[in-house]
Amino acid sequence: MSAAHGDKLNAILDAAYRLFGTRGYYETKMSDIAEEAGxxxxxxxxxxxxxxxxFTAMTKRDFDGFIxxxxxxxxxxxxxxxxxxxxxxxxxxxxxxxxxxTRLFFHAPNNDQALMDALNEFLQRYSGIIAELLTSYDIANxxxxxxxxxxxxxxxxxxxxxxxxxxxxxxxxxxxxxxTLFRYGCK
Amino acid sequence: MSAAHGDKLNAILDAAYRLFGTRGYYETKMSDIAEEAGxxxxxxxxxxxxxxxxFTAMTKRDFDGFIxxxxxxxxxxxxxxxxxxxxxxxxxxxxxxxxxxTRLFFHAPNNDQALMDALNEFLQRYSGIIAELLTSYDIANxxxxxxxxxxxxxxxxxxxxxxxxxxxxxxxxxxxxxxTLFRYGCK
Amino acid sequence: MSAAHGDKLNAILDAAYRLFGTRGYYETKMSDIAEEAGxxxxxxxxxxxxxxxxFTAMTKRDFDGFIxxxxxxxxxxxxxxxxxxxxxxxxxxxxxxxxxxTRLFFHAPNNDQALMDALNEFLQRYSGIIAELLTSYDIANxxxxxxxxxxxxxxxxxxxxxxxxxxxxxxxxxxxxxxTLFRYGCK
Amino acid sequence: MSAAHGDKLNAILDAAYRLFGTRGYYETKMSDIAEEAGxxxxxxxxxxxxxxxxFTAMTKRDFDGFIxxxxxxxxxxxxxxxxxxxxxxxxxxxxxxxxxxTRLFFHAPNNDQALMDALNEFLQRYSGIIAELLTSYDIANxxxxxxxxxxxxxxxxxxxxxxxxxxxxxxxxxxxxxxTLFRYGCK
DNA sequence: CATGAATGAGCTTTCATTCAT
DNA sequence: GATGAATGAAAGCTCATTCAT
Numbered sequence: 027m028s029a030a031h032g033d034k035l036n037a038i039l040d041a042a043y044r045l046f047g048t049r050g051y052y053e054t055k056m057s058d059i060a061e062e063a064g065x066x067x068x069x070x071x072x073x074x075x076x077x078x079x080x081f082t083a084m085t086k087r088d089f090d091g092f093i094x095x096x097x098x099x100x101x102x103x104x105x106x107x108x109x110x111x112x113x114x115x116x117x118x119x120x121x122x123x124x125x126x127x128t129r130l131f132f133h134a135p136n137n138d139q140a141l142m143d144a145l146n147e148f149l150q151r152y153s154g155i156i157a158e159l160l161t162s163y164d165i166a167n168x169x170x171x172x173x174x175x176x177x178x179x180x181x182x183x184x185x186x187x188x189x190x191x192x193x194x195x196x197x198x199x200x201x202x203x204x205x206t207l208f209r210y211g212c213k
Numbered sequence: 214m215s216a217a218h219g220d221k222l223n224a225i226l227d228a229a230y231r232l233f234g235t236r237g238y239y240e241t242k243m244s245d246i247a248e249e250a251g252x253x254x255x256x257x258x259x260x261x262x263x264x265x266x267x268f269t270a271m272t273k274r275d276f277d278g279f280i281x282x283x284x285x286x287x288x289x290x291x292x293x294x295x296x297x298x299x300x301x302x303x304x305x306x307x308x309x310x311x312x313x314x315t316r317l318f319f320h321a322p323n324n325d326q327a328l329m330d331a332l333n334e335f336l337q338r339y340s341g342i343i344a345e346l347l348t349s350y351d352i353a354n355x356x357x358x359x360x361x362x363x364x365x366x367x368x369x370x371x372x373x374x375x376x377x378x379x380x381x382x383x384x385x386x387x388x389x390x391x392x393t394l395f396r397y398g399c400k
Numbered sequence: 401m402s403a404a405h406g407d408k409l410n411a412i413l414d415a416a417y418r419l420f421g422t423r424g425y426y427e428t429k430m431s432d433i434a435e436e437a438g439x440x441x442x443x444x445x446x447x448x449x450x451x452x453x454x455f456t457a458m459t460k461r462d463f464d465g466f467i468x469x470x471x472x473x474x475x476x477x478x479x480x481x482x483x484x485x486x487x488x489x490x491x492x493x494x495x496x497x498x499x500x501x502t503r504l505f506f507h508a509p510n511n512d513q514a515l516m517d518a519l520n521e522f523l524q525r526y527s528g529i530i531a532e533l534l535t536s537y538d539i540a541n542x543x544x545x546x547x548x549x550x551x552x553x554x555x556x557x558x559x560x561x562x563x564x565x566x567x568x569x570x571x572x573x574x575x576x577x578x579x580t581l582f583r584y585g586c587k
Numbered sequence: 588m589s590a591a592h593g594d595k596l597n598a599i600l601d602a603a604y605r606l607f608g609t610r611g612y613y614e615t616k617m618s619d620i621a622e623e624a625g626x627x628x629x630x631x632x633x634x635x636x637x638x639x640x641x642f643t644a645m646t647k648r649d650f651d652g653f654i655x656x657x658x659x660x661x662x663x664x665x666x667x668x669x670x671x672x673x674x675x676x677x678x679x680x681x682x683x684x685x686x687x688x689t690r691l692f693f694h695a696p697n698n699d700q701a702l703m704d705a706l707n708e709f710l711q712r713y714s715g716i717i718a719e720l721l722t723s724y725d726i727a728n729x730x731x732x733x734x735x736x737x738x739x740x741x742x743x744x745x746x747x748x749x750x751x752x753x754x755x756x757x758x759x760x761x762x763x764x765x766x767t768l769f770r771y772g773c774k
Numbered sequence: 775c776a777t778g779a780a781t782g783a784g785c786t787t788t789c790a791t792t793c794a795t
Numbered sequence: 796g797a798t799g800a801a802t803g804a805a806a807g808c809t810c811a812t813t814c815a816t
Contacts, residue, residue, distance in 0.1 A: 052239050056790060057799095066798045068792080077790065142375070149371060160399070170390050171399050177368025178361045184336060185360075188329075203357050211398035212347070212358050243807060253781045258808070426613050430811060431778095440777045442813080451811065516749070523745060534773070544764050545773050551742025552735045558710060559734075562703075577731050585772035586721070586732050595800095617786065627802045632787070 035073055037063045042084040047127025051081055078138045085141065089148040092120060096155060106163050110175070110208065113156060114201045117179040121186045122197055128187045152176060171208075178204045224250045225260055229271040234314025238268055269328045276335040279307060283342060293350050297362070297395065300343060301388045304366040308373045309384055315374045339363060358395075365391045409447055411437045416458040421501030425455055452512045459515060463522040466494060470529060480537050484549070484582065487530060488575045491553040495560045496571055502561045526550060545582075552578045598624045599634055603645040608688025612642055643702045650709040653681060657716060667724050671736070671769065674717060675762045678740040682747045683758055713737060732769075739765045 041062035045054040056077055060067040074080040096116050103112040156172035165171055182200050186192050228249035232241045243264055247254040261267040283303050290299040343359035352358055369387050373379050415436035419428040430451055434441040448454040473490045477483040530546035539545055556574050560566050602623035606615045617638055621628040635641040660677050664670040717733035726732055743761050747753050 055788090060799095067790095068798055069796085071791070072796070146371070146375060165399050167390065170387070171394065173368050173372075174365045174391065174394050177364040177366070179364070180368060181360050181364025184333075188333065200357070203354065204361065207358070207361050207398070208394070209398045211394070211396045212352050242805090247782095254783095254807090255781055255809080256779080259779070262808095264807070429809090434778095441811095442777055443775085445812070446775070520745070520749060539773050541764065544761070545768070547742050547746075548739045548765065548768050551738040551740070553738070554742060555734050555738025558707075562707065574731070577728065578735065581732065581735050581769070581772070583772045585768070585770045586726050616784090628786095629788080629802055629804095630800080633800070638786070 034063075034065065034069075037065070038070060038073055038080070039084050039087055042080055043088065043127070046081060046084065047124070051077075056080075078141070082138060082141045082144055086144050089144065089151075093148070093151055093155070095120075096152070100155070100159070106159070107205065107209070109159055110205045111201060113159075113175075114179055114204045117176070118182060118186065118197055118201055118204075121183045122192075122194070125187050125192075149176075175204075175208050178208060221250075221252065221256075222260055224252070225257060225267070226271050226274055229267055230275065230314070233268060233271065234311070238264075243267075265325045265328070269325065269331055272328065273331050276331065276338075280335070280338055280342070282307075283339070287342070287346070293346070294392065294396070296346055297392045298388060300346075300362075301366055301391045304363070305369060305373065305384055305388055305391075308370045309379075309381070312374050312379075336363075362391075362395050365395060408437075408439065408443075411439070412444060412447055412454070413458050413461055416454055417462065417501070420455060420458065421498070425451075430454075452515070456512065456515045456518055460518050463518065463525075467522070467525055467529070469494075470526070474529070474533070480533070481579065481583070483533055484579045485575060487533075487549075488553055488578045491550070492556060492560065492571055492575055492578075495557045496566075496568070499561050499566075523550075549578075549582050552582060595624075595626065595630075596634055598626070599631060599641070600645050600648055603641055604649065604688070607642060607645065608685070612638075617641075639699045639702070643699065643705055646702060647705050650705065650712075654709070654712055654716070656681075657713070661716070661720070667720070668766065668770070670720055671766045672762060674720075674736075675740055675765045678737070679743060679747065679758055679762055679765075682744045683753075683755070686748050686753075710737075736765075736769050739769060 038059065041059045042054075045059055045062055056070055057067050059080070060070050063070075070080065074083060096113065099112045099116045100109055103109040153169060153172040153176060156175055157168035160168040160171050182204075185196070185200075225246065228246050229241075232246055232249055243257055244254050246267070247257050250257075257267065261270060283300065286299045286303050287296055290296040340356060340359040340363060343362055344355035347355040347358050369391075372383070372387075412433065415433050416428075419432055419436055430444055431441050433454070434444050437444075444454065448457060470487065470490050473486045474483055477486040527543060527546040527550060530549055531542035534542040534545050556578075559570070559574075599620065602620050603615075606620055606623055617631055618628050620641070621631050624631075631641065635644060657674065657677050660673045661670055664673040714730060714733040714737060717736055718729035721729040721732050743765075746757070746761075
């Protein structure tokens with residue numbers, strides 16, 4: 027894979043991310059993506075054999091970045107409290123940064139097994155990392171706890187993505203709230 | 214003829230629920246819904262002015278049923294523990310019952326404001342009921358706590374919907390787990 | 401045909417005239433006509449077996465009115481000059497009065513032989529009346545002359561129907577102009 | 588590839604002319620035009636963004652051809668008599684040649700402003716050319732006279748288009764008749 | 775006579791994908 | 796590798812007409 031090839035590939039994935047994210051899968055045309063990427067329509071098919079495959083590839087790159095970044099922020103934290111807070115901050119900040127790309131979270135192609143697999147794999151990796159963390163602190167049921175922690179965080183995406191008044195302070199508040207609830211329960 | 218009218222209306226909504234739920238919005242044709250409902254294509258348009266409107270109406274009916282059922286099960290519970298357990302059981306059992314209709318939760322028409330409004334309204338009602346509950350027990354931050362509780366429950370939908378080995382025991386386990394975590398934190 | 405029947409019939413024809421005239425044949429729905437006439441959709445079909453037949457009936461009534469009126473105004477005129485002027489005034493005033501119903505002259509159903517027959521028959525009757533007039537003054541080629549006279553008048557419909565500034569003076573001017581040109585040629 | 592492009596464009600316009608002309612606007616399907624032109628349905632939309640636009644483009648090409656031809660035949664005539672005869676012959680011969688395309692003159696899409704504009708522009712150009720001619724011979728009211736001349740000619744289209752027995756001699760007769768009437772009046 | 779709920783054939787337009795250049 | 800003209804399947808919606816009441 028030459029540098030030029032990689033450049034064009036990333037240009038396509040970037041364009042796909044922007045358009046799928048802002049308009050949704052079915053509302054985005056391959057020709058729009060080609061134009062946004064600055065290449066010809068036919069060229070897309072030299073890189074991806076179908077629209078679905080492109081969508082899945084774009085999603086996977088996004089997932090990989092999420093996981094990669096998660097590992098990095100976790101390395102800078104040392105107590106359980108710090109690590110959960112880092113993970114929560116990473117999760118919510120991610121949504122906060124992409125609040126203009128809400129379609130990513132609601133509109134995907136429907137009958138694509140590869141995408142479903144990628145989604146499941148992502149969740150396994152994500153909850154695996156959190157579970158590993160909890161295991162190292164001897165917390166029981168690490169997998170269920172990890173999933174629940176992610177669930178607590180994820181429910182706030184509705185606020186973040188759809189409430190235009192949502193501020194960074196609201197973000198901080200929810201980060202601390204989620205960690206505290208997870209650790210100590212409601213009050 | 215109001216009874217007949219209601220019958221046909223419900224036949225359409227039932228058919229829409231089945232097909233949208235198993236195939237997804239974009240993969241379901243209006244002609245399929247008509248056939249499934251046992252009526253002519255044009256008749257659909259006497260009841261709903263567009264495919265989107267039909268989808269939103271079907272969704273709203275589902276939401277209403279969920280909320281209605283929730284209120285009923287909550288009336289039979291009297292302590293906080295019982296009430297949270299009832300709500301958790303209701304939520305997860307709902308997913309368990311509709312595990313064949315996974316598309317309902319992932320594939321909706323894009324850019325439809327009426328649907329987004331319905332979704333938001335549902336979440337407000339749902340979290341409002343839980344928050345009210347928490348308030349009556351003097352728990353701080355009732356709204357955030359309510360959302361978090363729902364988040365914990367909702368994350369398990371991935372297991373329920375996509376893990377074909379998922380059993381009713383797994384269900385029971387998660388119901389108790391969710392309530393305990395919510396009340397007392399991890400460990 | 402009872403009075404009530406005739407009333408309803410005329411209500412339908414009136415409604416059809418208004419809607420076909422302002423919107424055009426294909427842009428007017430049978431249901432619109434029914435509503436405009438204050439009756440039910442199905443009732444239309446008790447009077448006319450199809451949309452085309454209704455259009456043709458409406459057109460014929462209009463043609464009959466035109467011819468009937470023409471005969472009346474001609475009876476009040478006695479010299480050739482007066483008669484031609486009366487006919488010209490009648491023709492152009494007709495367009496002037498229905499300038500809000502321009503679709504009548506441009507948009508008709510396409511493959512309806514009955515309508516084409518009605519149109520031809522009208523033109524035969526119209527030019528026949530004028531030709532008869534010319535014959536009584538021993539003018540040669542009465543049929544061609546009659547047609548030409550009608551042609552001179554008819555060309556002005558574009559001005560009348562499409563020029564919103566067109567005034568009654570413009571009308572008078574064209575009436576005299578047409579008669580003079582027809583009788584004496586240009587200058 | 589401009590030649591090929593032009594070829595395909597003309598193939599489409601030719602096909603549209605034939606089908607719209609013989610069947611009418613609403614009775615002609617885009618798929619029929621594509622087939623007649625020997626291309627795919629979707630290709631039509633690379634050249635014209637809608638059925639209406641195609642109809643208008645076809646009409647304009649026809650109008651342009653009419654005007655172009657008119658200018659040519661007028662250049663070969665030198666007296667007023669000759670010029671009017673040339674114009675009359677051109678007008679009536681045009682109808683005679685396209686007598687199989689009667690729908691062109693009766694059936695156009697409704698509510699299309701671009702088409703109405705094209706029609707008006709054509710009439711302005713046509714009557715403008717005739718009026719200019721009359722002006723050069725110091726004839727008063729050149730615009731009204733020009734319109735009337737056109738009206739005299741145009742009325743004969745009914746005979747030409749709808750009378751299957753209409754011969755070339757009938758054509759010649761009307762050409763001379765129209766010019767004589769226009770110049771000297773009846774008788 | 776009158777109604778209007780129900781029908782279903784019909785058509786424009788879109789867009790993912792291909793392939794000759 | 797890159798292009799973009801060409802393709803053609805596919806689907807939402809309309810509306811003239813029917814017929815049970």
